[in-house]
Amino acid sequence: MKPLRPRQAEIIAVGSELLTPFRVDTNSLWLTERLNALGIEVAVKMVVGDDESLLERLVREALARSEVIILTGGLGPTEDDVTRKALSRALSRPLVLDEQVLERLRERFRSRGLVMPKINERQALVLEGAIVLENRHGTAPGMFLEQAGRVLICLPGPPPEMQAMFESEVVPLLEPFAGDLKIRRRTLRVAGLSESAVDQAIAPIYTQYANPQTTILATTSGIEIHLTASGATDEEIEERLDELSDRIEQVLGARVFTTRGESLEEVIGRLCITKRYTIAVAESVTGGLIAKRLTDVPGSSHYFRGGITAYSDAAKCALLGIPADLLAAHGAVSAEVAEAMARGVKHQLGATIGLAVTGIAGPEGGTSEKPVGVVFVGLADDVHVESHRQWFPGDRARIRELAAQAALALLYERLL
Numbered sequence: 001m002k003p004l005r006p007r008q009a010e011i012i013a014v015g016s017e018l019l020t021p022f023r024v025d026t027n028s029l030w031l032t033e034r035l036n037a038l039g040i041e042v043a044v045k046m047v048v049g050d051d052e053s054l055l056e057r058l059v060r061e062a063l064a065r066s067e068v069i070i071l072t073g074g075l076g077p078t079e080d081d082v083t084r085k086a087l088s089r090a091l092s093r094p095l096v097l098d099e100q101v102l103e104r105l106r107e108r109f110r111s112r113g114l115v116m117p118k119i120n121e122r123q124a125l126v127l128e129g130a131i132v133l134e135n136r137h138g139t140a141p142g143m144f145l146e147q148a149g150r151v152l153i154c155l156p157g158p159p160p161e162m163q164a165m166f167e168s169e170v171v172p173l174l175e176p177f178a179g180d181l182k183i184r185r186r187t188l189r190v191a192g193l194s195e196s197a198v199d200q201a202i203a204p205i206y207t208q209y210a211n212p213q214t215t216i217l218a219t220t221s222g223i224e225i226h227l228t229a230s231g232a233t234d235e236e237i238e239e240r241l242d243e244l245s246d247r248i249e250q251v252l253g254a255r256v257f258t259t260r261g262e263s264l265e266e267v268i269g270r271l272c273i274t275k276r277y278t279i280a281v282a283e284s285v286t287g288g289l290i291a292k293r294l295t296d297v298p299g300s301s302h303y304f305r306g307g308i309t310a311y312s313d314a315a316k317c318a319l320l321g322i323p324a325d326l327l328a329a330h331g332a333v334s335a336e337v338a339e340a341m342a343r344g345v346k347h348q349l350g351a352t353i354g355l356a357v358t359g360i361a362g363p364e365g366g367t368s369e370k371p372v373g374v375v376f377v378g379l380a381d382d383v384h385v386e387s388h389r390q391w392f393p394g395d396r397a398r399i400r401e402l403a404a405q406a407a408l409a410l411l412y413e414r415l416l
Contacts, residue, residue, distance in 0.1 A: 007178060009035055010044035010066045012058060014074035014083050015157055018047045027072045027155075027162055034166060036183035038174060040068055041230075050074065055086035063090070063150050068177065073157030075140035077120045083154060084125055091147055095125040101132055101141050108139060133169040137161045144173050151177050181230040184237045186212075186245060188225040189258050191409040198223050198252070205247050212244050220401035222264060222409070225256075254416050264408050265293045271415040272303035279411070280351035281307040282320055282341040284332065285359035285375060289404040305349040310341065320344030333358050333370055335387040338378030342387075346380050353414065354380040357407045361396045375403040377410050386410075 011032070013025040025047055032042045043066065048055050055074070062069045074083030088095050102124035109116035123140050126132055133142030133154075138161040143154040153170055155162045190198055195218040202225070206214035212229035227244055231237040249256050257267045272279060281290045291307030294300055310316040313327050322340045330336040338358050346354025359375030366372035371391070378387040388410065392402040 007040045007067045008043045008065075009040045009068035009070065010046070010062050011042060012055070012062065012069065012071045013045075013047045013157075014050070014055060014071055015047075016049035016080070018073075019049050025072075027157070027159055030159070030163060031070060031072075031166070034171075035068075035070075036185070038171070039178040039180065039182045040174075041183060050080040050082050052082040052086045052089075055082060056090045059087060059090040059152075063148070063152075066150070068151045068153070068174070070153045070155065072155045072162055075123065075142070075154060075156050077117070077122050077139070081122075084122075084127070087127060087152070087154065091127065091145075091152070093127045093129065093145075093147075096128050097121075098124050098126045098132060098141075101126065104134070104141075105139055131173065133165050135161055135165055136168070137164050142169065144170065181232060182234065182237060183228065183230045184234070184241065186227045186229075186241045186259060187261055188227070188245060188248060188252075188256050189221075189262070189264070190223040190225065190252060190255050191257050191264055191412050193223060193252070193255055194218075195223055198225065201251050202248050205251065206244065209244055212240055214244070220398060221405055222257075254413075257412060263293075263297075264405070264412060266297050268294070268408060268412055268415060269297045269300055269303060271412070273299075275415065277352040277415065278303050278305050278350075279353050279355060280305045280345045280349035281407075282345035282354065282356040283307060283309050284311055284316070284341070284357065285361050286357050286400050286404045286407070287311065289400055290355065290357065290407050293404060293408065305351040308345050308348065316341065320348065331370070333360055333374060333376060335376050335378070335389060338376035338387045339380065339385045340378075342378035342380035343385060352381060353411065354378075355407055355411050356380075357403050359399070359403055361399045361403075363396060373399050375399070375406065377403070377407045379410055379414055381414065 011028045013028055017023045018025050028045045035042055048058055071083055074081050084095055105120055105124060106116050126143055130143040130145040133144055135141050138156055140156040142165050145152050155165055195216055199216050212227040215226040217224045227241055229237045229240040245259055257264055283290055288309050294304050308319050310319050313332055316322045317324055320341050321344045326336060326340060338356050341356030342354040356378040360366050360372050362372035373392045375390050376387055390406055392399045
């Protein structure tokens with residue numbers, strides 16, 4: 001009888017371009033979610049350049065520790081596409097020419113009115129004994145084979161080709177090797193609390209559970225609580241996730257704005273429609289980021305009146321009606337100006353709620369009293385006006401993103 005646990009897998013992304021600042025391995029993220037759904041847990045992820053000897057060594061090491069190994073990339077026709085050769089050496093299996101694959105490659109070129117370059121014949125070389133995986137969206141075929149109780153899968157690097165091949169070709173072959181336990185995740189998103197505050201509040205709860213496992217992540221769009229549960233059935237997993245999720249929500253209350261993967265701006269939009277509120281924003285330090293996030297939501301025209309990016313003092317005076325003496329007395333980055341901006345944009349655009357943000361994103365412009373990263377968020381409605389001072393670490397881009405998130409978090413709290 002098989003042990004009651006998920007199978008262990010690892011993913012090796014092949015390609016020197018993935019080791020530069022310009023390309024990111026997104027395939028492993030997508031594959032992890034799909035493998036988890038099959039009851040296969042990803043224990044290792046690696047990125048390796050177009051180095052045949054190094055890839056051979058990594059494959060040998062992977063075979064010694066993992067039950068399922070998936071490689072993406074390196075299956076093209078050029079000299080730097082080394083996956084086939086590295087696998088041949090690592091598995092001591094020769095590469096053989098597959099005439100059916102070769103004919104499909106030629107036909108693909110013919111259908112486009114082209115003659116296939118001879119170099120593309122390399123893509124018809126497959127490992128002896130491997131099941132060839134058809135590529136309906138590109139030229140590079142994939143491979144699926146078993147060796148010494150292990151499953152090894154080769155997939156093309158381009159995400160559309162890789163994803164289509166995995167769904168149509170790999171899943172039916174991989175299902176018999178799936179583990180006894182399925183894996184599911186649930187994400188709780190939190191507004192208005194720091195990572196440490198969230199952990200302090202819920203650690204006494206989640207540390208009581210080995211299954212689900214809990215991870216807390218700080219992002220520029222808020223704090224995320226990731227719950228990962230395993231079980232033999234979907235019902236069993238959902239029960240485990242529900243129990244822990246409910247207990248966490250009891251402690252954090254409305255700070256948990258979603259358990260369904262929604263963004264904060266989506267939840268804000270739903271609340272605005274339900275309450276029939278409208279929003280206008282005045283932005284200085286964020287330069288339009290808040291307006292962008294709000295209008296990224298389909299249907300936001302029902303509640304978003306507009307935004308004013310008043311970056312200079314002159315613009316604040318002309319567009320928002322802020323008195324020049326107020327700016328002179330307190331400075332553009334101040335609670336008084338944030339509140340005045342919120343009142344001004346509310347009045348100018350005729351909204352139920354005015355939201356404003358002003359601050360110093362740097363890298364210059366800070367003082368000992370108002371250092372780089374200081375931000376004031378203001379909110380005005382028909383009942384009251386409020387402002388909050390916050391400080392955010394990081395570079396210019398990160399400070400702006402965190403400032404936008406802080407403003408939206410304040411808006412969310414007010415909408416509740």
